[in-house]
Amino acid sequence: MRSIGALGRIVAACMLALLASPVLAQSARDGSAPAVAAASDLGFALEEIKDAYRREGHGDVRLTFGSSGNFARQIEQGAPFELFFSADEAYVERLVRAGLTRDEGVLYAVGRLALFAPHGSPVDPARGLDGLRPLLAAGELDRFAIANPEHAPYGRAAEQALRAAGLWVALEPRLLLGENVSQAAQFAASGNAAAGLVAYSLVLSPTLERRGRHALVPAEAHAPLRQRMVLTARASPAAERFYAFVQSPAARAIFARYGFVLPDG
Amino acid sequence: MAEPVARGLAVRLRQAGPIPLDVELAAAPGAITALFGPSGAGKSTVLRSIAGLYTPAETFVRCNGEVWADTAAGRVLPPHRRSVGLVFQDYALFPHLDVRGQLLAAMSHVPRRARERRVAELLALVHLEEYAERLPAALSGGQQQRVAIARALARDPAVLLLDEPFASVDRALRDALQHELAVLHRALGVPVVLVTHDFEDVARLAAEVVVLEAGRVTAKGSVAELTAAGSLPFGLAGKREPAVALDAEVAAQHPERQLTTVAAGALALLVPAIAAPLGARVRLTISSREVILATERPRGLSLHNIVAARVAEIRDAAQPELRVVRLAVEGTPLLALVTADAVRNLGLAPGREVLALIKAVAVEAFA
Amino acid sequence: MDWIALRLSLELAAITVVVLLPLAFALARLLAYRPFPGSGFVEAAVALPLVLPPTVVGFYLLTLLGAQSVSGRALAAVFGEPLAFSFTGLVVASLIVNVPFAVQPIKNALAAIPPNVRDAARVSGMGTWRSIRRVELPLAWPGLLTAFVLTFAHTLGEFGVVLMVGGAIPGETRTISIAIYDRVQAFDERAAGAMALFLLVVSVVALGIAHSAGRRAPRRG
Numbered sequence: 001m002r003s004i005g006a007l008g009r010i011v012a013a014c015m016l017a018l019l020a021s022p023v024l025a026q027s028a029r030d031g032s033a034p035a036v037a038a039a040s041d042l043g044f045a046l047e048e049i050k051d052a053y054r055r056e057g058h059g060d061v062r063l064t065f066g067s068s069g070n071f072a073r074q075i076e077q078g079a080p081f082e083l084f085f086s087a088d089e090a091y092v093e094r095l096v097r098a099g100l101t102r103d104e105g106v107l108y109a110v111g112r113l114a115l116f117a118p119h120g121s122p123v124d125p126a127r128g129l130d131g132l133r134p135l136l137a138a139g140e141l142d143r144f145a146i147a148n149p150e151h152a153p154y155g156r157a158a159e160q161a162l163r164a165a166g167l168w169v170a171l172e173p174r175l176l177l178g179e180n181v182s183q184a185a186q187f188a189a190s191g192n193a194a195a196g197l198v199a200y201s202l203v204l205s206p207t208l209e210r211r212g213r214h215a216l217v218p219a220e221a222h223a224p225l226r227q228r229m230v231l232t233a234r235a236s237p238a239a240e241r242f243y244a245f246v247q248s249p250a251a252r253a254i255f256a257r258y259g260f261v262l263p264d265g
Numbered sequence: 266m267a268e269p270v271a272r273g274l275a276v277r278l279r280q281a282g283p284i285p286l287d288v289e290l291a292a293a294p295g296a297i298t299a300l301f302g303p304s305g306a307g308k309s310t311v312l313r314s315i316a317g318l319y320t321p322a323e324t325f326v327r328c329n330g331e332v333w334a335d336t337a338a339g340r341v342l343p344p345h346r347r348s349v350g351l352v353f354q355d356y357a358l359f360p361h362l363d364v365r366g367q368l369l370a371a372m373s374h375v376p377r378r379a380r381e382r383r384v385a386e387l388l389a390l391v392h393l394e395e396y397a398e399r400l401p402a403a404l405s406g407g408q409q410q411r412v413a414i415a416r417a418l419a420r421d422p423a424v425l426l427l428d429e430p431f432a433s434v435d436r437a438l439r440d441a442l443q444h445e446l447a448v449l450h451r452a453l454g455v456p457v458v459l460v461t462h463d464f465e466d467v468a469r470l471a472a473e474v475v476v477l478e479a480g481r482v483t484a485k486g487s488v489a490e491l492t493a494a495g496s497l498p499f500g501l502a503g504k505r506e507p508a509v510a511l512d513a514e515v516a517a518q519h520p521e522r523q524l525t526t527v528a529a530g531a532l533a534l535l536v537p538a539i540a541a542p543l544g545a546r547v548r549l550t551i552s553s554r555e556v557i558l559a560t561e562r563p564r565g566l567s568l569h570n571i572v573a574a575r576v577a578e579i580r581d582a583a584q585p586e587l588r589v590v591r592l593a594v595e596g597t598p599l600l601a602l603v604t605a606d607a608v609r610n611l612g613l614a615p616g617r618e619v620l621a622l623i624k625a626v627a628v629e630a631f632a
Numbered sequence: 633m634d635w636i637a638l639r640l641s642l643e644l645a646a647i648t649v650v651v652l653l654p655l656a657f658a659l660a661r662l663l664a665y666r667p668f669p670g671s672g673f674v675e676a677a678v679a680l681p682l683v684l685p686p687t688v689v690g691f692y693l694l695t696l697l698g699a700q701s702v703s704g705r706a707l708a709a710v711f712g713e714p715l716a717f718s719f720t721g722l723v724v725a726s727l728i729v730n731v732p733f734a735v736q737p738i739k740n741a742l743a744a745i746p747p748n749v750r751d752a753a754r755v756s757g758m759g760t761w762r763s764i765r766r767v768e769l770p771l772a773w774p775g776l777l778t779a780f781v782l783t784f785a786h787t788l789g790e791f792g793v794v795l796m797v798g799g800a801i802p803g804e805t806r807t808i809s810i811a812i813y814d815r816v817q818a819f820d821e822r823a824a825g826a827m828a829l830f831l832l833v834v835s836v837v838a839l840g841i842a843h844s845a846g847r848r849a850p851r852r853g
Binding site for chain 3: 313316317318344349351355357358370371374417420
């Protein structure tokens with residue numbers, strides 16, 4: 001059309017090229033490998049397990065990380081996950097009761113809580129939670145990161161630990177709530193929070209190790225983080241294979257390296 | 266009540282609102298019918314209704330025997346199915362098309378092979394052959410108007426509608442365009458409806474006139490009759506005196522005196538020379554202000570026209586001290602604006618024979 | 633750079649544009665030319681996704697498309713798969729959220745065509761389709777270009793609705809904007825940065841094209 005300028009023609013050509021490319025190329029949508037929902041504290045551990053799984057030629061899985069409570073809700077709404085790694089048994093039980101799972105699942109690890117402070121922070125994790133008190137009194141503690149207790153098990157554990165230490169009331173106004181425990185760790189590691197209560201498995205990773213210091217929180221300070229995994233009603237044979245692999249000695253060794261306490265068996 | 270014209274345009278529009286209308290008109294082929302009235306009278310609405318861009322509550326439009334709209338029968342053709350040529354007041358040319366493109370756009374009904382030839386014909390008709398590749402933004406107002414006219418003609422329309430075509434052009438251009446339109450419409454042979462609020466357009470171009478005020482037709486008929494009867498509310502060029510508009514022809518040429526004799530029926534007048542052949546049709550406009558009455562023949566005046574006439578009627582004028590005297594030169598009417606005092610002094614009354622004195626230069630002749 | 637997420641985003645943007653632009657053109661045409669009873673309401677509805685937080689849209693869409701609702705199950709029957717947490721669900725969400733970006737620029741461009749010019753097209757013998765092809769599109773193409781570019785760029789960057797309706801499933805609903813979020817949480821700032829830079833460049837280019845198109849107003853005859 002004579003009336004459309006040169007610019008219009010160039011852009012029209014680009015548009016057509018763009019439109020054609022996803023169509024000509026194979027569609028990016030790939031539904032073969034099973035979709036796996038995993039609690040964020042497994043961010044590093046499960047990636048390593050997946051790599052081992054692939055190296056041994058068993059196939060692939062698609063991992064999505066987030067808070068356990070969120071995933072439970074999504075699965076209830078029909079999300080196509082075939083395998084669910086929860087950081088809290090209660091969420092698995094909820095799905096079992098709703099008839100959305102293959103069986104009751106299996107306990108794969110017990111998680112631990114850790115106090116983490118980035119380099120340069122006034123917080124010294126070696127002093128434990130009690131070490132926070134003088135800082136709070138002196139007004140030197142700005143923000144403190146935990147996962148959202150509403151739907152993240154590690155957040156709930158953090159709240160329990162803080163209440164047990166008598167720090168919850170003083171600290172609550174200063175809390176930075178992460179949508180899941182990974183985001184909470186991210187807040188702390190980036191220095192946006194002076195410190196945080198996050199998953200032990202995350203702070204043991206090389207990435208976080210070099211960003212700050214940490215210390216384990218005694219297990220008695222909170223209800224145990226019994227982490228349960230379960231195959232959903234949609235699980236395929238491929239999902240079953242991964243489910244089995246996660247219980248193998250090789251996988252358990254990886255869990256152990258990331259500070260998880262392993263159930264017997 | 267107008268009789269429907271078998272060939273030509275018949276229109277009947279009626280609605281209470283939002284634009285009140287009560288219009289009945291007919292336009293004969295080969296003649297210009299003026300739709301005349303003040304701004305806001307609804308003239309453009311009538312034009313748009315004929316074209317199909319607007320459909321009043323009660324609409325009947327028939328052109329050359331084909332019914333374009335009949336709300337009573339529930340049949341209304343959209344504009345693109347009517348063979349109508351509409352020249353908009355602001356030309357409404359397509360901003361992105363050159364002159365050739367404007368014309369081609371209206372030629373969907375022409376077989377592809379014939380289109381280029383038709384474009385050349387039209388360009389020649391409006392004298393725009395060199396401008397075929399120009400965009401509207403590169404054309405002057407007058408040129409844009411000619412393109413608009415050519416585009417309307419490209420449609421091979423059964424009726425040509427013009428909406429205030431001379432409203433936004435200067436005097437010199439308007440004269441030129443009026444001449445072209447006068448020539449054009451005779452060649453076309455279709456009804457032409459011309460919307461205007463300027464009396465001069467009516468006087469120069471129109472054979473029939475329909476007067477529209479506030480959506481109603483207040484007068485209609487031939488221009489000569491209505492001007493003589495004083496039924497047109499506006500005078501010449503904005504001046505509010507009555508005038509007559511007469512159809513005449515060139516009766517004789519006097520090149521040695523630089524004068525021409527024009528004859529409107531029994532009324533023969535000498536006017537400054539008109540460059541037109543014998544028998545050529547001419548429109549005469551004579552303002553009543555320019556006509557002097559005498560009861561005896563004067564001598565030694567520069568006047569060229571001293572015409573015997575009979576007083577047909579004496580009416581009140583807009584100003585209370587003046588009178589409009591309608592004269593008849595056998596069948597041809599003439600108007601004179603005189604003071605009431607003069608009427609008394611001369612003893613003017615219907616039936617009285619008088620002489621009408623008209624300066625040659627006072628006769629406006631439009632060829 | 634998560635290539636799968638990028639391709640997913642490009643697919644989503646391309647499909648949204650291809651489906652939405654013709655519909656938007658038809659709607660824009662209706663709104664631009666003649667006010668009709670209820671057109672004010674339609675205009676407000678069109679503008680609504682602009683002011684609504686994406687999470688609100690996501691919430692209502694999830695309610696509508698989720699497997700637990702009547703409508704969700706009905707739609708699942710039509711499409712052969714549940715719409716929530718699927719790419720198809722993302723397309724539906726994307727179409728709704730992009731309506732103002734597609735409709736407004738086209739509507740403004742069409743409304744800028746002098747009504748007399750449109751009337752001139754009709755009396756010159758052009759029906760609706762010919763008028764669109766020969767008069768409206770040539771005069772309004774900058775508006776269409778703007779609509780295309782804005783819709784495309786906006787879809788690439790859409791986050792809140794995608795996250796709520798889609799669920800961040802790799803290869804299915806984890807678009808590039810979700811992938812950025814994901815990489816940040818995984819402490820992979822390099823990958824996040826690369827993808828963020830890509831989106832930034834795309835946005836700037838899109839705005840540049842839209843701006844340049846906006847300046848090319850057709851000359852008035």
